[in-house]
Amino acid sequence: MENKKKTTIKDIAKALNITPSAVSKALSDHPRISDKTKKAVKKVAKTLNYQPNHLASALRKGKSNLVGVIVPRANSNFFSSVVEKIEERLSKEGYNVIITQSNESFSKECKNIESLLYTQVDGIIASMANETTVLDHYENIKSKGVPLIMFDRGEDTLEVDYVGIDDYNSSFAVVEHLKNQGCKRIAHIGGYSHTRIYKNRIIGYKEALESFNLPIENELIHECNLTIEDGRRIMQQLLELPKPPDAVFAASDFAALGALQILEENNIAIPNDIALVGFSNETFTSLIKPSISTVNQRSERIGTLAAETFLKRVNDTNWKPKLNKIIVDSELIIRDSSNKSKLLD
Template identity: 75%
Template sequence: MATKKKTTIKDIANVLGITPSAVSKALSNHPRISDKTKTAVLQIAQNLNYQPNHLASALRKGKSNLVGVIIPKANSHFFSSIIEKIEEVLNEKGYNVIIAQSNESYNKECKSIDALLYTQVDGIIASMANETVKLDYYEKIKSKGIPLILFDRGENDLNVDYVGIDDYLSSHLVIEHLVEQGCKRIAHIAGFSHTRIYKNRIRGYRDALEKFGLPIEDSLIIESNLGIEDGRRIMQQLLEQKNKPDAVYAAGDYAALGALQVLQENHINVPEDIALVGFTNEPFTSLVTPSITSVEQHSEQIGKVAAETLLKRLDSPNEKVSLNKLILPAELIIRSSSKKLINNIL
């Protein structure tokens, strides 16, 4: 079966008996083209189902009005709400957003960056995959002079704009709360420590334990991708230890949910026997029983600031603007899964 030929500007020009240049100008609403010609060109373009070549247009103009957004996963309310706010801010300024999902894969992230660069995006807003250790592809973005804004997950070595929360202080708030509830042996289901935010959460966890005179044991710190299955697997490992923890702090809500499932399957009372705290404040944390205490990450504000920071870069490409590293304050949303003392009193 023959492939249908794509309509070009030359096809429209042949129908109307004018030059391709005149058609191009009419499609871009050039002031030197008459309204009559513009109307005719638009009508024929519609009849022939003409689709403009945005890549060619971007190459000619040096601007595509496209922005790439790279996220680790789309099934997270945290990332989806950030995308929604980024789109809202950028759409108001005439930019369209192309979304790429790495699925925590470094190789897929690299391919996404190549695709966005090929598409001639004007800027990129990104949160790194868990697998990402080498920063060569992000350096590639910078080398091409394309503004790069990192959010949530990003490395200081890149020396670019960044928006996120205070991950170190977040862990302090979690440990302080659990200590107030009488917990003395607190485990940490961690993210991979080569990623800065998880490294800071682990560091905050360790320092807070030291501050309150609690033991710091490597067997209680287990790194993972923080998915539901990771939470289930690690919680089972913790339960098999001779000296079980009386609290678990997971660096992600999905891992916390997996841990909760295993605790309930083993008829362990939460929080009376083992208290539980997650991270990100996903919507399901308030819906499960018991509801899960979690750290609020202010996703909408992160998305808004990331988009506004990119717009400043795009509006003043040649100006030396100081780097914007906005660290939002941490906030712990306390729910039933960690209210050990209150539940005992009641």
């Protein structure tokens, strides 16, 4: 197969018998280039299928108008909603967003960051992968002077801007709700505690149990990747205990969905026998039967604030705090899976 040569600015200049510099200025709407020349250059560029080299342009200008976004999973309504609001806000300021997905993989997260830095992005907005325990690749972003804003999952030791919810208080509120429903043996399907948000959810869970004089039992606490499969596996293990829990708090709606499937397959009455609460307010939680109680993390608000934090970093020379930590209010949404009082109505 014949490889077609990529059209360059020199090809356009040769076709019009003008200088490459004039072509470059015409393509960028330079005021010193006449409208007639601009029109002719753009027409030839289209005919020759010219594709601008954005990387070269970024190197020349020191600005690419590109912002990289890294999410752990693209199939999550929470993360997709955050990305939508980031893109919506930044596009108004002339930025394009490059979206990458780590799939919860540390190595892929490192490669994503390497690619974004090579592309000369003006900033990176990221949420860490579950596997990430070493932060050198994030420190590398900082060392290059590229603005880094973390959302949802971030680490205090990075000392960068952060937008998220209060995971401790959100978790505490879930346990308090389950206690008010009469639950006394509450299990927790959590994320890995090396990640700050999941560590805080576990701490909130344990301290709530202590506060309400409920037992903290290691056999009721599990750490995992919070997938549907994890939820199914751990729920089955919990049911096989000599004394199963009467409530389950999952730190992810996906794990909660897996747990729900096992409960239904075993003909467990929800919430009478076992109540269930998830986390993130994924779309499916309100659509299935029984609907799943969950925590609304205000994804749209987090996305907008993350974008605005980036814009302040690059545009406002008077706004230079070392660290800007924005905590968004969460909301416990009580639905059928944990609302025992509704059964008495």
